[in-house]
Amino acid sequence: MNIHKNARLTPLRREEMALSVIEGAFSKAHAARVYGVSAKIVARWVERYKTKGRAGMVDRSSRPTVMPSLTEQSVAERIAALRRQRLTGKHIAHEVGVSPATVSRVLKRAGLSRLRDIEPAEPVRRYEREHPGEMIHIDIKKLGRFSQVGHRITGDPQKGKSRGAGWEFVHVCIDDASRIAFSQILPDEKKECAIAFLKAAVAYYASLGVTIARVMTDNGSCYRSKAFAKACRDLGLKHVTTRPYTPKTNGKAERFIQTALREWAYAIAYPTSDHRAAELPVWLHRYNWHRPHGSLKSKTPISRLALIEDNLLKLHI
Numbered sequence: 001m002n003i004h005k006n007a008r009l010t011p012l013r014r015e016e017m018a019l020s021v022i023e024g025a026f027s028k029a030h031a032a033r034v035y036g037v038s039a040k041i042v043a044r045w046v047e048r049y050k051t052k053g054r055a056g057m058v059d060r061s062s063r064p065t066v067m068p069s070l071t072e073q074s075v076a077e078r079i080a081a082l083r084r085q086r087l088t089g090k091h092i093a094h095e096v097g098v099s100p101a102t103v104s105r106v107l108k109r110a111g112l113s114r115l116r117d118i119e120p121a122e123p124v125r126r127y128e129r130e131h132p133g134e135m136i137h138i139d140i141k142k143l144g145r146f147s148q149v150g151h152r153i154t155g156d157p158q159k160g161k162s163r164g165a166g167w168e169f170v171h172v173c174i175d176d177a178s179r180i181a182f183s184q185i186l187p188d189e190k191k192e193c194a195i196a197f198l199k200a201a202v203a204y205y206a207s208l209g210v211t212i213a214r215v216m217t218d219n220g221s222c223y224r225s226k227a228f229a230k231a232c233r234d235l236g237l238k239h240v241t242t243r244p245y246t247p248k249t250n251g252k253a254e255r256f257i258q259t260a261l262r263e264w265a266y267a268i269a270y271p272t273s274d275h276r277a278a279e280l281p282v283w284l285h286r287y288n289w290h291r292p293h294g295s296l297k298s299k300t301p302i303s304r305l306a307l308i309e310d311n312l313l314k315l316h317i
Contacts, residue, residue, distance in 0.1 A: 178304035
């Protein structure tokens with residue numbers, strides 16, 4: 001029950017007031033003065049307590065007990081059935097012999113107003129490549145640059161503004177099988193930066209002994225360019241794009257971006273965006289080498305490479 005913010009009586013206070021009158025402690029007029037209500041209100045709650053006890057102290061529904069104009073249940077069921085056959089509201093109204101407004105109300109109550117409500121929920125398809133390097137996921141996150149602590153920290157919108165600071169673009173890459181991640185902050189999201197990041201990512205994984213076979217991206221212009229396609233061919237990579245307007249297809253990269261924002265970009269109050277950028281390699285190292293990963297049964301991403309101890313010591317800085 002939602003009690004109005006200005007309500008003088010809660011169910012507990014109503015019971016207290018009713019009992020004070022029933023037990024003879026107060027008269028109805030005295031109780032009205034003590035509880036700040038009229039004598040008529042006191043009499044109402046006293047009678048309800050006598051008939052229903054504590055259960056009668058809650059607010060009753062304002063819905064009428066009898067609604068002669070309510071659409072019959074059989075008609076409502078027929079409307080819902082026709083809607084599941086993907087008929088429009090006006091078509092249903094013509095078939096059933098009621099007004100389009102009635103059809104609209106019935107469909108709203110049934111939760112069938114939109115055609116997409118008729119379709120069953122699409123099952124979540126989770127997948128994971130068997131070997132590291134079979135596929136990497138690449139995406140870009142745009143972050144604002146700043147020269148002072150922002151308004152989220154200071155609480156002052158005027159003092160927290162860094163006018164004209166511009167933007168920086170966090171290019172991210174994560175391996176499908178191992179969840180080992182790589183990221184760089186670049187000045188833009190154009191094809192030149194996208195190609196440079198791709199080459200840097202392939203080199204990074206090669207330093208860990210991982211050979212990349214496929215790369216998945218969204219349909220951004222930098223990834224659809226001929227230059228990016230040529231770079232993939234030169235590196236021996238198969239380029240796979242996500243289904244348009246379906247970011248969940250590239251869900252591992254999207255999820256990594258969320259984690260990076262929470263644990264790195266917005267984790268502390270950086271004095272400037274340059275300080276934030278300097279912290280990215282430190283956080284990436286912690287993510288890959290020391291942070292338990294929920295999708296890996298609380299193991300670290302680097303553990304998926306099954307490196308021997310000598311290699312671990314050589315690669316771990």
